[in-house]
Amino acid sequence: MSELNLVLMGPPGAGKGTQAERLVDDFDLPYYATGDILRAAVEEESELGREAKEYMDRGDLVPDKVICKVVMERVDSAEAEDGFLLDGFPRTSGQAETLEEALDRRGRSLTAALLIEAPDEDVIRRLSGRRICKKNGHVYHMDFDPPKNEGVCDQDGSKLVQRDDDKPETLKKRLAVYHDQTEGLIDFYENRGLLRRFDGTRQPDEVHNHIRATLATLKLEAEL
Numbered sequence: 001m002s003e004l005n006l007v008l009m010g011p012p013g014a015g016k017g018t019q020a021e022r023l024v025d026d027f028d029l030p031y032y033a034t035g036d037i038l039r040a041a042v043e044e045e046s047e048l049g050r051e052a053k054e055y056m057d058r059g060d061l062v063p064d065k066v067i068c069k070v071v072m073e074r075v076d077s078a079e080a081e082d083g084f085l086l087d088g089f090p091r092t093s094g095q096a097e098t099l100e101e102a103l104d105r106r107g108r109s110l111t112a113a114l115l116i117e118a119p120d121e122d123v124i125r126r127l128s129g130r131r132i133c134k135k136n137g138h139v140y141h142m143d144f145d146p147p148k149n150e151g152v153c154d155q156d157g158s159k160l161v162q163r164d165d166d167k168p169e170t171l172k173k174r175l176a177v178y179h180d181q182t183e184g185l186i187d188f189y190e191n192r193g194l195l196r197r198f199d200g201t202r203q204p205d206e207v208h209n210h211i212r213a214t215l216a217t218l219k220l221e222a223e224l
């Protein structure tokens, strides 16, 4: 039985979340979003959670080694023995190396790093067009799914607002950080022949079919 040990990468707004949901369904993989599992570890007050919390409380970044341990705790669980989908870790080539070593010690390795790409202008157009209704959080898009009356929710008549995270200035900063961190990570996986690129500007169904076909091929190759 071959494992599907996957890392998912891509800028905000490239459709990573949608694709992750579908992959989890297709291949029956556990999905580990780093932010979520770190928060869970802190809430459970596990030893690692307490360690991570000390850094967070001081306003420091949680060190790679600690994040990696939290991730590996999940990777070592029974549900992940045939594979897993990581999102949000690794974020840098240093973290990728730490993960590689940790997997190596277990006689495991990554199957692929999936990169969903979209140009910055595309991401900014997609996310900055988003409007949220104040009352119930209904989501609209100025270009793709506009309300009947400008600035007003169709369902409850409340005012539509733009989240701070979706403002072009904030997005540009987030994207700059993303590129800064990810370039080295992309090189890291490219050098190891693990990187698979997908065009996030295409329809979600097309992207999904492309990823699924790629993974099916990888699985087949591994079983030969």
Ligand SMILES: [Zn+2]
Binding pocket: 133, 134, 135, 136, 137, 138, 153, 154, 155, 156, 157, 158
């Ligand atoms: Zn509403």
